[in-house]
Amino acid sequence: MKTYNIAVIPGDGIGGEVIDAGLHVLRAAAEVYGFEVSTEHLPWGCTYYLEHGEMMPAGGIDTLAGADAIYLGAVGWPTVPDHVSLWELLLPIRQTFAQYANVRPVRLLPGLEGRIKGKGPEHINFVCVRENSEGEYSGVGGRVHRSFPQELAIQTDVFTRAGVERVMRFSFELARTRRNKVTSATKSNAGRYAFVFWDEIHAEVAQDYPDVETEKWHIDALAARFVTHPETLDVVVASNLFGDILTDLGGAIQGSLGNAASANLSPEHVGPSMFEPVHGSAPDIQGQGIANPIGSIWAGSMMLDHLGETEAARAVMAGIETLTARGETLTRDLGGQASTMDVANAIARTVREVEVGA
Secondary structure (H helix, E strand, O other): OEEEEEEEEEEOOOHHHHHHHHHHHHHHHHHHHOEEEEEEEOOOOHHHHHHHOOOOOOOHHHHHHOOOEEEEEEOOEOOEOHHHHHHHHHHHHHHHOOOOEEEEEEEOOOOOOOOOOOOOOOOOEEEEEEEOOOEEEEEEEEEEOOOOOOOEEEEEEEOOHHHHHHHHHHHHHHHHOOOOEEEEEEOOOOOOOHHHHHHHHHHHHHOOOOOOEEEEEEHHHHHHHHHHOHHHOOEEEEOHHHHHHHHHHHHHHOOOHHHOEEEEEOOOOOOOEEEEEOOOOOHHHOOOOOOOOHHHHHHHHHHHHHOOOHHHHHHHHHHHHHHHHHOOOOOHHHOOOOOHHHHHHHHHHHHHHHHHOO
């Protein structure tokens, strides 16, 4: 029987709660589809930082390198600066393992009411691919003359031909499995170096995919289009910062940020890929058992698909869709009163029922 070794980083706030829910569903799928999930829980994050002065121990990356995948809850805490939690845990993982394709589905699930009047599940169903390793998150820059009137801060975006081209090709290949359309997010009217470069590579790569329709939109106009015409989108490819901003808007139009899932993929398998919900640690509701675990469970489905357990991944998604379509077991952000584990239990039951044909 195949065993998958999963490095689990519950993180902070509600991260542990939604990860427990996700693991409950993953184990149900493993039981039904004939594989095993072995987990190593790693207590890294802001709580670890407050105790040890670092987000993860020395050698943490080496620990992760032996895993088949990484399952992350959420990272962040009010007393730890956001740049510390990002630069000392998440970005080292993404960059070390070349997780350059951050895939975030934007889909209004059946039975849910979105926030856009007149737009239902048939209108909101696309995928954002965020370049995940460079761009605005490259960390090039600095500050001088601190605390003086002439204090200066410089932040430099870094776009490489290799980095942009590989995420473009990934997006076009993904579009071929969907509805054959790629929309590129740009700002080349103002970013006359980095984003003109981005546009040029987009146009070059598009020539190798004559069967895929393609277009480019300035980021401001595209943000509006997410709200006005989401049905015109299929695969949206964006730089690191643009993709980050757009997908929070995506979470809003799909009913709740708690529904949004994310896969940090290493397409060349340089190391394990990492799967997580998009939402943050939400310390204001920690411990209340009311966090929405759909994003975490959906990310678990994406992890199963990446590991080659396609049928199990589909069963988990079917479980999520059945849950939302019925509308009986929803958390408060979706208008219900169910607990985090109520949702996980309901989805796990459906995963088992799908196999036996119930």
